[in-house]
Each structure stands twice: as C-alpha cells, then as structure tokens.
Amino acid sequence: MCLEYHFLHITIVALIKFKVGDYVRISKYKGTFEKGYTPIWSTKIFKIRKLQNTIPTIYLIEDTIRGQPILGEFYAQELQKTKNPNIYSYLVEKVLRRKGNKVLVKWLGLSSTENSWIDKSNIL
Structure with a gap:
C-alpha cells in the first residue's frame, strides 16, 4: 500500500x-x-x-x-x-522451582514478571 x-x-x-x-x-x-x-x-x-x-x-x-x-x-x-x-511457543531458559507435577519456568527473552507455572508434561 x-x-x-x-x-x-x-x-x-x-x-x-x-x-x-x-x-x-x-x-x-x-x-x-x-x-x-x-x-x-x-x-x-x-x-x-x-x-x-x-x-x-x-x-x-x-x-x-x-x-x-x-x-x-x-x-x-x-x-x-x-x-x-x-x-x-517460547523456549524455557531455566526451571526455577518444582512442586508436584508443576514447574516454575523462566522464559527465554521474557522478563522475570512473565515467569509461570506449567505442567511437567508440557516441557520437551
């Protein structure tokens, strides 16, 4: 245009x-x-x-x-x-904590405020 x-x-x-x-x-x-x-x-x-x-x-x-x-x-x-x-779809930089079948992950390229709890089965 x-x-x-x-x-x-x-x-x-x-x-x-x-x-x-x-x-x-x-x-x-x-x-x-x-x-x-x-x-x-x-x-x-x-x-x-x-x-x-x-x-x-x-x-x-x-x-x-x-x-x-x-x-x-x-x-x-x-x-x-x-x-x-x-x-x-973002890459996991590192796993911060584990609790049961959930993990707290730091996402690559995102700030620390974007950390989130996800299921272990969702991580490759």
Missing part, C-alpha cells in the same frame, strides 16, 4: 511495509563489545496496533501476551515481520 502526500506540486510516495495486525519482532541494542554472531532481534513477538501516516511511517505496537501497548514508536527498519507467529 502506498501513501501519497502532495506538497505544492511535488508528490511524495511513502511505502507501508507492515499492516495493522501483523506480528513483528523488534531490534535489540548491541553494546560495543557484544559479539557479532549474537541475534539482533528480540525473541518476544509483538503485534502492530496502529500506523501513523508520517514520512517515514511510524508503527505503534502492543504486547501479544498481555495486550498492553508498548511505549514508544518504531520505524520500519527497527521491525522484522515473523513468518510463523506462534505467539504461545
């Missing part, structure tokens, strides 16, 4: 790379001494909730798990569309 802006007699066309409802990952900041082979994209998946028709186009995103909007605005080069957005 293209947006056309007319200023005086000049037409500016801005390409929209993502649509509302697309699932994306955001780029992570790499430090000065961080390895080049480490991934630059977040493991967490976000959903585009709104476009701002500016030049360049600005995207507003929300958390897919909680549904809360993320503070800040993102340009297209800071986002990467996911091909298979299975938002409920």
Whole structure:
C-alpha cells in the first residue's frame, strides 16, 4: 500500500511495509563489545496496533501476551515481520522451582514478571 502526500506540486510516495495486525519482532541494542554472531532481534513477538501516516511511517505496537501497548514508536527498519507467529511457543531458559507435577519456568527473552507455572508434561 502506498501513501501519497502532495506538497505544492511535488508528490511524495511513502511505502507501508507492515499492516495493522501483523506480528513483528523488534531490534535489540548491541553494546560495543557484544559479539557479532549474537541475534539482533528480540525473541518476544509483538503485534502492530496502529500506523501513523508520517514520512517515514511510524508503527505503534502492543504486547501479544498481555495486550498492553508498548511505549514508544518504531520505524520500519527497527521491525522484522515473523513468518510463523506462534505467539504461545517460547523456549524455557531455566526451571526455577518444582512442586508436584508443576514447574516454575523462566522464559527465554521474557522478563522475570512473565515467569509461570506449567505442567511437567508440557516441557520437551
């Protein structure tokens, strides 16, 4: 989809790379001494909730798990569309506690507030 802006007699066309409802990952900041082979994209998946028709186009995103909007605005080069957005499959970083047939897990790429109790049978 293209947006056309007319200023005086000049037409500016801005390409929209993502649509509302697309699932994306955001780029992570790499430090000065961080390895080049480490991934630059977040493991967490976000959903585009709104476009701002500016030049360049600005995207507003929300958390897919909680549904809360993320503070800040993102340009297209800071986002990467996911091909298979299975938002409920995350990797387990480590098991924190065990209780009966339940385990408290820390998810890879998510904050400590996202820790959750799951059944042992759900862990591969």
